[in-house]
Amino acid sequence: MFSYLQSSRWGVAASSLALAVGLISCQSQTAEAPPQAGTSPASPAGGDVKASLSGAGASFPAPLYQRWFSEYNKENPGVQISYQSVGSGAGVEQYLAKTVDFGATDAPLTEEERKQFQSKYNAEPIQVPMTGGAVVFAYNLGGDVENLRLSREAYCGIVQGEVKTWNDPLIAQANQGVNLPSTPINFVHRSDGSGTTFIFTNHIAEACPNWKAGSGKSVEWPTGVGAKGNEGITAQVQQTEGSIGYVEFAYANENNLNMASLENSAGEFVEPGPQAAAAALEGQEIPEDFALEVPDPSGQNAYPIVGLTWLLLYPQYDDPAKAQALKNFVNWAFSDGGKYAEELGYLPLTGEVAQRVQSTVSEEVAAR
Amino acid sequence: MSSVTGDSQKATYQRSAVSRKADVGFLWLTRFFALAVGGVLAWIAVEVAIEALPAIRQFGWQFLFSSTWDPVDDVYGAWPFIYGTVVSSLIALILALPVGIGVALFLSEDFLPPRIQQPIVFMVELLAAIPSVVYGLWGIFVLIPLLGSIGLWLHQNLGWIPLFSTPPRGPGMHIAGVVLAIMILPLIAAISRDALVSVPRDLRQGAYGLGATRWETIFKILLPAAFSGIVGGTMLALGRALGETMAVTMVIGNAANVSPSILAPASTVSALLANQFAEAGGLQIASLMYAALILFGLTLLVNMLAELLIRRVRQI
Numbered sequence: 061m062f063s064y065l066q067s068s069r070w071g072v073a074a075s076s077l078a079l080a081v082g083l084i085s086c087q088s089q090t091a092e093a094p095p096q097a098g099t100s101p102a103s104p105a106g107g108d109v110k111a112s113l114s115g116a117g118a119s120f121p122a123p124l125y126q127r128w129f130s131e132y133n134k135e136n137p138g139v140q141i142s143y144q145s146v147g148s149g150a151g152v153e154q155y156l157a158k159t160v161d162f163g164a165t166d167a168p169l170t171e172e173e174r175k176q177f178q179s180k181y182n183a184e185p186i187q188v189p190m191t192g193g194a195v196v197f198a199y200n201l202g203g204d205v206e207n208l209r210l211s212r213e214a215y216c217g218i219v220q221g222e223v224k225t226w227n228d229p230l231i232a233q234a235n236q237g238v239n240l241p242s243t244p245i246n247f248v249h250r251s252d253g254s255g256t257t258f259i260f261t262n263h264i265a266e267a268c269p270n271w272k273a274g275s276g277k278s279v280e281w282p283t284g285v286g287a288k289g290n291e292g293i294t295a296q297v298q299q300t301e302g303s304i305g306y307v308e309f310a311y312a313n314e315n316n317l318n319m320a321s322l323e324n325s326a327g328e329f330v331e332p333g334p335q336a337a338a339a340a341l342e343g344q345e346i347p348e349d350f351a352l353e354v355p356d357p358s359g360q361n362a363y364p365i366v367g368l369t370w371l372l373l374y375p376q377y378d379d380p381a382k383a384q385a386l387k388n389f390v391n392w393a394f395s396d397g398g399k400y401a402e403e404l405g406y407l408p409l410t411g412e413v414a415q416r417v418q419s420t421v422s423e424e425v426a427a428r
Numbered sequence: 429m430s431s432v433t434g435d436s437q438k439a440t441y442q443r444s445a446v447s448r449k450a451d452v453g454f455l456w457l458t459r460f461f462a463l464a465v466g467g468v469l470a471w472i473a474v475e476v477a478i479e480a481l482p483a484i485r486q487f488g489w490q491f492l493f494s495s496t497w498d499p500v501d502d503v504y505g506a507w508p509f510i511y512g513t514v515v516s517s518l519i520a521l522i523l524a525l526p527v528g529i530g531v532a533l534f535l536s537e538d539f540l541p542p543r544i545q546q547p548i549v550f551m552v553e554l555l556a557a558i559p560s561v562v563y564g565l566w567g568i569f570v571l572i573p574l575l576g577s578i579g580l581w582l583h584q585n586l587g588w589i590p591l592f593s594t595p596p597r598g599p600g601m602h603i604a605g606v607v608l609a610i611m612i613l614p615l616i617a618a619i620s621r622d623a624l625v626s627v628p629r630d631l632r633q634g635a636y637g638l639g640a641t642r643w644e645t646i647f648k649i650l651l652p653a654a655f656s657g658i659v660g661g662t663m664l665a666l667g668r669a670l671g672e673t674m675a676v677t678m679v680i681g682n683a684a685n686v687s688p689s690i691l692a693p694a695s696t697v698s699a700l701l702a703n704q705f706a707e708a709g710g711l712q713i714a715s716l717m718y719a720a721l722i723l724f725g726l727t728l729l730v731n732m733l734a735e736l737l738i739r740r741v742r743q744i
Binding site for chain 1 (some may be wrong): 496497498499500501568569572573576595597598599600677678681682683684693695699702703704706707708709
């Protein structure tokens with residue numbers, strides 16, 4: 061009996077470390093795993109490219125990417141693209157370690173990451189925006205309040221924990237004639253690191269003068285309950301009356317959550333949607349590396365919380381078929397693929413940006 | 429466990445060389461396996477410690493007591509998570525221990541005919557086989573709405589007690605405690621029952637022979653005799669509660685605050701790891717590893733305390 065207990069106790073110690081093992085193995089995997097070699101022998105560039113590509117990264121655009129890849133595969137059966145939505149951070153890491161054919165991120169590459177790439181591969185990383193989206197406040201006030209309007213002071217106060225009840229004058233002011241309950245506000249934020257949080261806090265840090273936590277994929281929240289993933293926040297909001305949380309528009313739209321209209325920097329209340337998000341990007345100068353961030357758009361009809369999401373490509377691919385397949389795919393995504401973006405509630409990039417992305421990809425991505 | 433010793437009397441005949449070689453080979457094989465387990469443990473600990481080194485250098489012991497976890501400015505402290513880990517596990521233990529021992533007693537005595545008893549024993553053990561993500565989902569969709577109104581009542585009527593001083597906001601420490609209690613219940617119940625069943629029959633008969641009632645037999649003979657087994661099961665359960673990740677992450681609220689109220693959202697070390705590892709980089713990864721190391725130490729401490737406790741009881 062005694063020895064049994066002793067051994068079982070070691071078992072506890074070992075099992076409690078299982079997590080740590082997992083974490084370590086994850087890390088070393090990204091660093092050491094050989095690049096995926098699922099490609100068929102090089103075929104001449106042209107219509108029927110045969111290649112299988114693997115990518116990893118941001119979860120924010122994952123629903124759209126997955127849709128794109130499966131639709132593209134239906135039209136071009138030779139090209140198989142798989143995508144793991146492991147998060148922007150892991151996506152960048154795998155991109156830098158070259159364990160994937162492309163990465164995806166919601167936050168543009170930092171100076172440090174660029175330098176790392178340059179010293180490792182002796183080339184410039186290629187970073188192109190594929191789509192964008194809005195982050196919305198989803199709320200649950202029973203069935204009574206259908207169209208909540210939040211002024212800047214109101215949502216800043218909610219996020220900072222200063223506005224504590226739903227009938228606070230700061231909220232009531234913009235919602236004349238709406239019967240707001242006196243119940244406490246339950247703010248729900250993401251507990252995991254996420255590009256959605258990056259886009260959200262990027263705006264909050266710009267728009268709220270008293271916000272101290274800065275902006276990033278995870279921050280030190282002054283108030284609220286943390287939930288894991290978009291689905292965690294959705295469950296929280298749907299379940300607890302009096303909750304409000306931020307999720308990306310596509311997700312809230314799909315789950316029929318009530319979304320608040322927000323006051324933008326021009327003082328207008330704007331309902332979230334692809335058009336309002338597109339308005340936020342109108343007239344913006346897009347820099348050379350496409351790293352455009354719009355923390356607080358100034359347009360009259362612009363929805364205030366929007367962000368782009370980027371694809372990370374290598375300038376050189378060992379396999380010409382892979383390079384060609386990626387070029388073809390990017391061209392397709394900006395032409396035929398646009399309708400899927402709109403359908404899912406993402407912001408289709410058009411016009412000058414789209415053209416610049418396409419020409420950048422076709423000029424800079426090459427086979428060795 | 430000691431079946432090998434019985435063979436020694438029969439071993440008078442000459443054994444073949446092959447048989448003896450097999451013996452030696454088996455000895456070394458088991459030796460290797462035993463050492464390999466220890467080796468893997470040490471390997472993990474060293475690897476985690478190496479990864480954690482930048483954070484250990486940067487924050488030192490202060491990491492244990494600081495409550496800032498700020499990835500933006502790269503300042504980290506693990507106190508709220510350590511506190512949440514310990515408190516949620518304690519709540520689980522307080523809830524599960526009496527129930528678990530009660531179940532064990534009920535299923536080890538002859539209250540029920542074996543035909544009914546066996547399926548119940550089986551069902552208790554089956555509780556341990558449910559994946560933790562299922563517990564988490566069940567927590568979100570069943571337990572949170574169910575305990576929401578109870579929590580509200582507690583806050584409104586007993587709010588002057590610091591334990592219930594904040595209004596419930598859906599998930600929170602209390603939900604995590606209850607979910608953990610259900611998860612560790614089968615461990616406590618099954619191991620305690622085994623310990624109670626293996627108490628020698630003579631002890632029980634002797635007690636009855638001396639005119640003890642069933643109450644007296646249970647509390648003065650059976651439970652003390654099975655004590656080390658019960659403590660062992662409890663520590664195994666506590667170990668699981670300390671390290672449980674998925675279900676806790678889903679229901680605890682993941683807020684890095686230290687509140688005396690069990691209705692407030694909190695977080696644990698393993699929840700922190702599960703939440704932030706994917707998107708972390710640089711010093712944040714090192715700090716997460718440091719936190720993992722602390723969890724490792726915490727579990728070790730619990731096991732050592734249990735060992736001490738059992739030894740002391742044995743001496744009495």
